[in-house]
Structures are given as structure tokens and as C-alpha cells.
Amino acid sequence: MIAVRNLSHRIGGAPILTDLTLDLPKGGITAIIGPNGAGKSTLMGLMARLLPIQEGQVEVDGHCVARTKTEALAKRLAIVTQRVGVASRLRVGDLVGFGRWPHHHGRPRPEDHAAVERALEAFDLLELRGRFLDELSGGQNQRAFIAMGLAQETDWLLLDEPLNNLDMYHARALMARIHGLSRAGVRSVVMVVHDINYAAAWADHVVALKDGKLDFQGAPREVLTSARLSELFGMKIGVEEIAGRPTVLHHA
């Protein structure tokens, strides 16, 4: 479980997160939703110690993020940020290989190579493994970074808007892959998604943020209602039940 307790964050005096308390359940997929600027990325950054915690506390499986050594945390939790940044000139295979670095610190063992192969294969990157990152499309680049996070093989995998640049095929493949891992009880995945239908289809738990505060949370079937979503995004949003799950018809 990731336990967030009374977490507040300010940037230049402006409140970004205010007194946030929530539990992200172990196992399964948690989807974080909310309008732009709600503080989703900030929350992910604080949970993954990319940002220093100013007020409050975050515990990952009982380990306080602020007090755990960064090397140790890298074996428990992997994060793929929203902006993976301007690419280094690394080969895809080498980049994914660095996902194993927290485990071997420069001396890869056979299991490290095997993990890299699995991650490359899962993201359809075997053919691209020899290509340089700065010679890839945005979506291919993103898949390479997600594969690096996956190769880290941590209990927790945090993905900030992983579907952004992906086509339908690869978006579905990614969701199916992490769904399989989370079902098998191997990983717990926390992801920021904008397409509510992905959350409805794949997530076990939904957390909605608005203006740096918790708006609602719960199982998708219970919380993804027209009333709640309309209030969250400040627009009329219709929700229909299709194939047994809530489906947002935002073009209607």
C-alpha cells in the first residue's frame, strides 16, 4: 500500500496540493484522473521522491519515502514521468538495460539480461533495440522509457500519462500487459490517465483529484458516474453502460 498522509505542496507560495490523505491499494491498477493542473504529476513526483516532501508523509509498503535511501527505493518503485525529456543518444536496448541498474550497479547478471529481453518484447521493441532514441518517433520513445520502468521489476510502477503518444494498438497492449502483471499479483500500478474509458475498462481503483484536493475515489463502477464526472471536469458528461461497464461518451 502507498499511504499518503496530510500531504501538502506549494510552489512559489501557490498551493498545489492541500492536505491530501489517501491509500493506494496494493495489487491491481489505480487510475488517477482529474483536469489539467489538478496536481496529479506533483503527487506522483512526491510519491517517487522526485520532489522533496514539504509537508505530510508518504509511505510505500511501510517505508517512509523521505527517509528511505534512494538506491533502496529504486528497487521498490519505478516511475516513468510525463515528460521523458529530450532524448539522449542511447540505443533503445541500452536504455531499457539501465532499468536494471538499481539491481546490479554495473555488473549485469543473467537474470538482468532476461528482464531486459522480457521488457523489450512486451513493448514490441525487439526490432528497435539497436536504434538511437533521438531517431525514434514520440510514441516509440515513450514505449522505450516505459519498458525501462518495467524492466526495473519493482513492486510499484508509477506511470504518468503513459498513453499520451501511443496509438490504439500499443495503448491496448500496454494496458493488457500491466493488467496481466497486476492480476498475477506481481506489480501494483499507479497511472495517470485522461481517457476515462481506459480507467473504466482496466482500473481496479480510481482516484480523482481537483485543485490539489481529493475529489472522490473508489471502484470504477461506483464512482464513474455522470454526476461525479460532470462536477470534476466542469462540463456535462454522459455515461452509458456498454458491455457491462461505464463508458463516457464525451463527443455526444
Next chain:
Amino acid sequence: MSRPLLLTCLALAGLVAASLCVGAASVSPLQLFSDPEGVKLLLLSRLPRTAAAMLSGASMAVAGVIMQLLVRNRFVEPGTTGTVEAAMMGLLAVTMLAPGTPILGKMGISAAAALIGMAGFLALIRRLPPEEPLMVPLVGIIYSGIIGAGTTFAAYQADLLQYLGTWMNGEFSGVLAGRYELLWLAGLVAGLAYLYADRFTIAGLGETASIGLGLNYAQTLWIGMVTVSVVTAMVVVTVGAVPFVGLVVPNIVARIMGDNLRASLPVMAGMGAGLVLASDVLGRIIRFPYEIPAGTIFGAVGAAVFLWLLLGPKPRVR
């Protein structure tokens, strides 16, 4: 051994042979190894000179690529970002205030000044927008210009201007056994950087990616900065910096081999050694029996390559 590394080693072997044979004193290759006078020339002058050119070229190429990964910009090197100028300022200060200081002490003060200069540059570029990568080398050139102007003014006041030229423009004609050995230390420091190759590569992915992989980012940054400063100071103190080595060599190698330092660092060191040695040999041949400093030759060619990298086709911008 990778193919680029093999080619680099072969080219290097040829250049070493040429460097041992070419010089103002006309001695045949055979005499160099048999005749007592020839052996003396070899051991006192030709070998040290060859080693000095190679060591300074290799260590400056390594310093260049480390700086590029830490700054996350391909268009920087110690000589275009104020590090060389700061090292010179430190060296000038000891020369003026305590001229009797032993060479290691001078080097230490010069390295400390270089470190401060580099830290100042890093602080300066933190504010630059990441989507404007060409701003970084431009700010570097202005920053180094300011430090350089201050140093020149102080040297002018103290009537030490002639030193600046020798510190800034690498030249190997004066290298003799006993007067260049500090460069072995520079080579050693650059070699030790290989132990940190993975860490520098990860740092090149940015601070957040580094933290995510559990890298001690601050420590890596410090080790990189100290390596760059120490290497720069040692080269400046002994033979003078060779401009553009740290820029041109990593860029050429990264185009072919990419940024994974574990694979590319030996090739960068070898190519830096080879190109500086080639400049030195050329400098001995072009106006024989007079000499042109290696730094002048590399500087002219390197400036052209730098401009091409900046403005040429398909600039690889990080």
C-alpha cells in the same frame, strides 16, 4: 574489442611512429634506437612529447564528454564555458602572489578555481529554457569571455601577458622528460572516470530519471565536476589547453556510437589522443624546420567543425 576502438588503436599506433620520427633534428628511425645520441633524443624529447600530446588529447576529450552529459548539451566543453579561463585565473593568481609555489600546489589552486568557474556556469544555465539548447553554448562563450577579460586585465597589470598565451594554446615543442609528468596524473584521473561511466550516462538522462534509478545524482555531479576541473587545470599548467578537443571528439564519436559511455569513452580518449598528436605532427611538418603549435592547428580546424556542428545539417540537439 569494438570496431571503432580497433580502428582508433591502429590509427594511434601509426601516429605514434610518425611522431617519434618527425622533428627538427634529422635522425633516421634506425639511429633513434641504435645510436646513443639518437636514444637520448628519443627518451628525453620525442617520447615525452608524444606522450604529452596523447595524454592531453585523451583527457580533454574525456573532460568534454563528461561536461556534455552533466550539462545535457552537446555544444559545451571546458574551453567554451569558462572552465579553462577560470583555471588560468587561478594559475595567474598563484603566479602573481606566490610564484615559488611548487607545481602541484599551482595545479591545485588552478583546479579549485576551475571548479568554482564550472559551478558558476552550471548555476547560470539552470535558468535557461530547456527548449533553447543553443542558448547554453552562447551563454558559455559570454561567460568565458568575461572571466577571460578579467584574467587578461590582471595579467596586463602584472606584466605577465605572455603566460596567458602559453596556457591557452597547447604547445608541445617545449616538452622534455621531467617537465610534463603531471599529465600522466591527468590521464589517470580521466581513466578513473571510466569507473563512473554508467553513472555519467544515467546523469545524461536528466535528474528525475537519475533519481528514479536510484542514482546519487548530487554525488555524480560533484565527481564529474571535480574530474573536469582537475584535468583542465593539469593540462593548462603543463602544456596549455588545446581548444575544441573536448567538443569535437565527443560529438564525432557520439554520432557513430551514441552516448553509452561504457562503450564510447575508450574510443573518445583514443580519438582525442590521436587528433592532438596528429595536430602536433602536422605542426612540425608544415613549416619544417619551424613549428606551428598543435593548439593553433587544432583550434583552426576545431572552430570550423564546431560551427558546422552548430549550424550544419541535422544538428543533433539534446
